Amino acid sequence: MDTKRISYEIVDKVAHIGFGHNCKKSMTVLDEETLQELDRIVEELKANKKSIDAALFFTHKERCFLAGADITLIAAMKTEADGAEGSESGQTIFNKVEDLPFPTIALVHGVCLGGGTEFSLSCNTILMSDDKSSVMGLPEVKLGLIPGFGGTYRMPKRVGLPNSLDLILSGRSVKARKAKKMGLVDEVYPKERLVEMSTRHYKKSKKKQSFTDSLSDFAQDNFLSRKVIFQKARENVLKKTKGFYQAPLKILDTMEAGMMKGRSSYLSAEAQTFGELCVSAQSKNLQHIFFMTEKVKKYSGPQSTGDIPKLKKGACLGAGTMGGGIAWLMSDNGMAPIMKDLNVGALELGLKQASSNYQGALKRRKLSSEDFERKMRSISAQTDFSGFEKVDLLIEAIVEDLKIKQTVFADTEKKMRDDALITSNTSSLSVEEMSKALEKPERFAGLHFFNPVHRMPLVEIITHSKVAPETVEALYNWVLKTKKTPVVVKDGPGFLVNRILMPYLNEAGYLLEEGVSMKEIDEACVNFGMPMGPCRLLDEVGIDVAVKVAKILHDGLGDRAKSSGLSKKMVDMDCLGKKNSKGFYLYDSAGKETGANEKVQSLFTKSKVMSETEIQMRVILPMINEASIILDEKLVAGPEDVDLGLIFGIGFPPFRGGLLRYADSEGLDRIYKAIEKYSESVDFDRYQPSMFLKDLVSNKKKFYDL
Numbered sequence: 259m260d261t262k263r264i265s266y267e268i269v270d271k272v273a274h275i276g277f278g279h280n281c282k283k284s285m286t287v288l289d290e291e292t293l294q295e296l297d298r299i300v301e302e303l304k305a306n307k308k309s310i311d312a313a314l315f316f317t318h319k320e321r322c323f324l325a326g327a328d329i330t331l332i333a334a335m336k337t338e339a340d341g342a343e344g345s346e347s348g349q350t351i352f353n354k355v356e357d358l359p360f361p362t363i364a365l366v367h368g369v370c371l372g373g374g375t376e377f378s379l380s381c382n383t384i385l386m387s388d389d390k391s392s393v394m395g396l397p398e399v400k401l402g403l404i405p406g407f408g409g410t411y412r413m414p415k416r417v418g419l420p421n422s423l424d425l426i427l428s429g430r431s432v433k434a435r436k437a438k439k440m441g442l443v444d445e446v447y448p449k450e451r452l453v454e455m456s457t458r459h460y461k462k463s464k465k466k467q468s469f470t471d472s473l474s475d476f477a478q479d480n481f482l483s484r485k486v487i488f489q490k491a492r493e494n495v496l497k498k499t500k501g502f503y504q505a506p507l508k509i510l511d512t513m514e515a516g517m518m519k520g521r522s523s524y525l526s527a528e529a530q531t532f533g534e535l536c537v538s539a540q541s542k543n544l545q546h547i548f549f550m551t552e553k554v555k556k557y558s559g560p561q562s563t564g565d566i567p568k569l570k571k572g573a574c575l576g577a578g579t580m581g582g583g584i585a586w587l588m589s590d591n592g593m594a595p596i597m598k599d600l601n602v603g604a605l606e607l608g609l610k611q612a613s614s615n616y617q618g619a620l621k622r623r624k625l626s627s628e629d630f631e632r633k634m635r636s637i638s639a640q641t642d643f644s645g646f647e648k649v650d651l652l653i654e655a656i657v658e659d660l661k662i663k664q665t666v667f668a669d670t671e672k673k674m675r676d677d678a679l680i681t682s683n684t685s686s687l688s689v690e691e692m693s694k695a696l697e698k699p700e701r702f703a704g705l706h707f708f709n710p711v712h713r714m715p716l717v718e719i720i721t722h723s724k725v726a727p728e729t730v731e732a733l734y735n736w737v738l739k740t741k742k743t744p745v746v747v748k749d750g751p752g753f754l755v756n757r758i759l760m761p762y763l764n765e766a767g768y769l770l771e772e773g774v775s776m777k778e779i780d781e782a783c784v785n786f787g788m789p790m791g792p793c794r795l796l797d798e799v800g801i802d803v804a805v806k807v808a809k810i811l812h813d814g815l816g817d818r819a820k821s822s823g824l825s826k827k828m829v830d831m832d833c834l835g836k837k838n839s840k841g842f843y844l845y846d847s848a849g850k851e852t853g854a855n856e857k858v859q860s861l862f863t864k865s866k867v868m869s870e871t872e873i874q875m876r877v878i879l880p881m882i883n884e885a886s887i888i889l890d891e892k893l894v895a896g897p898e899d900v901d902l903g904l905i906f907g908i909g910f911p912p913f914r915g916g917l918l919r920y921a922d923s924e925g926l927d928r929i930y931k932a933i934e935k936y937s938e939s940v941d942f943d944r945y946q947p948s949m950f951l952k953d954l955v956s957n958k959k960k961f962y963d964l
């Protein structure tokens with residue numbers, strides 16, 4: 259039998275079942291057809307059990323075993339009952355696999371996630387290839403879900419309760435070596451030897467447990483420790499998620515309550531939880547982010563007609579905070595970068611920065627010391643322009659001064675080939691203005707990284723009137739290659755993220771001046787889900803930097819972007835934030851916060867009580883308003899860009915699905931009325947509702963209807 263998606267043949271009494279057959283896509287997902295085919299094959303195996311010695315499940319794909327359930331199916335589920343039913347239908351097939359009376363072996367090569375891992379767990383033996391593409395894991399929690407095909411039932415049996423909780427609650431995936439160490443897989447072999455080595459395994463393989471076995475044996479053995487393990491896991495979840503995410507807690511409840519149950523009643527509880535979670539607003543928000551990130555992986559901007567430049571050799575101007583990080587990124591991506599600065603001392607600091615960015619990977623043994631040395635050696639730190647004729651991509655990260663940057667661009671362009679791309683990492687200057695200094699502005703764009711480069715996943719690609727589509731497309735693809743998320747933004751003050759962040763920071767200053775306490779402001783924002791409150795964030799950014807950016811935004815956007823005089827006063831008092839250990843808070847020499855800075859606190863004499871919700875609305879509503887002006891000005895392609903930009907750029911709470919999705923869910927008419935109310939009661943300019951938002955409301959539309 260040669261079915262459409264799964265191949266099936268019997269060779270010497272061994273069934274060979276291959277996923278990803280006759281399918282052009284690089285990834286195999288468990289969609290409805292694939293599950294149905296699998297079901298039919300398993301039924302056939304059962305019917306022929308007397309003539310079969312073993313079943314091997316392998317992949318036809320280069321780098322994928324089974325990538326998991328089809329998320330579009332999950333997204334289409336409308337009711338809890340739909341979800342539970344979907345989960346049960348997968349469980350039933352995997353139970354049949356588990357119940358086959360002969361050895362079953364999963365030969366995992368490539369990506370094996372979610373439903374793929376759950377399928378493998380239903381086999382007696384898992385052999386994994388040592389290929390670097392091979393990973394296993396249960397990432398469902400990242401979509402606000404519980405693994406619903408029996409993963410929470412079978413994983414503890416295989417790897418023990420603590421390991422299974424770690425995998426299921428974090429959603430992280432493991433490579434072959436780790437998977438073997440924790441007992442998730444039985445053996446690891448090179449890809450080519452998986453089938454051959456499986457013979458050895460099925461010949462000695464016996465059924466581990468029959469279907470009547472439950473987790474109870476395992477649980478009773480560990481009766482005392484079990485309670486403690488669950489308690490600890492709950493504490494860790496709460497600490498990590500601050501209680502914002504419901505899925506990990508539901509997973510813990512389901513697993514703990516099911517410990518003593520048999521397979522069928524356990525799985526029915528797992529399916530119920532899956533049903534409940536898959537239609538929850540939170541899971542839908544996380545699914546929305548999943549789809550946005552998938553979409554962004556393919557360039558969809560203006561079509562290029564010419565060749566897309568190939569960006570192989572990199573260079574970075576400036577070896578400061580950003581330059582060192584950019585040199586690291588380029589070296590890590592095999593671009594043998596040149597890092598140029600004005601003096602050797604600065605270059606040494608840049609190299610130190612690049613080296614320190616590698617330390618995490620070195621410690622986690624994701625990078626060998628030989629590779630580390632090789633990558634560091636690939637950076638040429640220099641003060642001259644030698645070798646610039648070989649450079650394909652230059653990223654400028656020198657002082658934030660338009661005149662200096664323009665002079666440097668005009669000079670540098672002469673040392674580079676005509677087809678090389680030149681970019682600026684400016685955070686606030688006009689890219690349009692900068693482009694005027696270049697002979698070939700079509701080869702120039704803004705490439706705005708966030709600090710620190712190695713941690714921040716977002717890169718804004720800033721366009722201007724003369725940029726060529728080939729330049730934008732090449733930069734977009736390059737950003738994707740570095741595993742970061744690109745967002746294309748037209749030039750304008752503060753671009754996308756900093757412009758929307760501005761009211762969040764500005765309003766904090768006004769609230770303080772009104773007499774609301776710093777502690778309450780920061781706590782209210784953290785309780786909304788922001789990674790840190792505005793005062794704390796201002797300390798991180800640097801108060802002096804914030805003053806400069808605020809001026810640029812005020813000049814460019816007018817009075818709705820005017821800031822309170824507080825930051826300026828703080829700079830005059832030499833309170834610059836974390837960089838000099840004095841900001842809104844004080845910091846010790848290791849950068850650890852030690853409490854509020856009384857000197858700054860003494861600037862506020864008034865005291866005002868404000869509810870947490872009101873504080874939150876005072877800072878969030880003007881962000882929504884600004885975002886709608888940005889959409890009106892068509893600076894980005896649509897609401898997804900705003901939401902991705904804010905989630906990846908400032909850590910806007912993912913469980914809310916993004917700023918504009920949050921606004922949609924709250925109701926734009928309510929949002930509009932609240933902004934309007936603040937424009938009357940707080941400040942006319944800062945809360946002047948955008949016409950675009952007003953139109954959406956009068957047309958009864960949402961941002962995501964655009």
Ligand SMILES: NC(=O)c1ccc[n+]([C@@H]2O[C@H](COP(=O)([O-])OP(=O)(O)OC[C@H]3O[C@@H](n4cnc5c(N)ncnc54)[C@H](O)[C@@H]3O)[C@@H](O)[C@H]2O)c1
Pocket residue numbers: 575576577578579580581598599600601604654655656657658659666683684685686706707708709
């Ligand atoms: N620091 C941030 O958080 C951040 C974030 C995003 C973007 N940016 C932008 O990145 C750029 C650099 O910022 P930074 O914080 O790394 O600055 P920095 O002051 O840490 O480093 C700037 C470096 O550029 C060098 N330099 C000055 N003129 C030069 C020239 N002509 N040729 C070569 N090197 C020269 C200086 O010696 C210095 O080492 C700025 O445009 C800034 O707006 C900064």
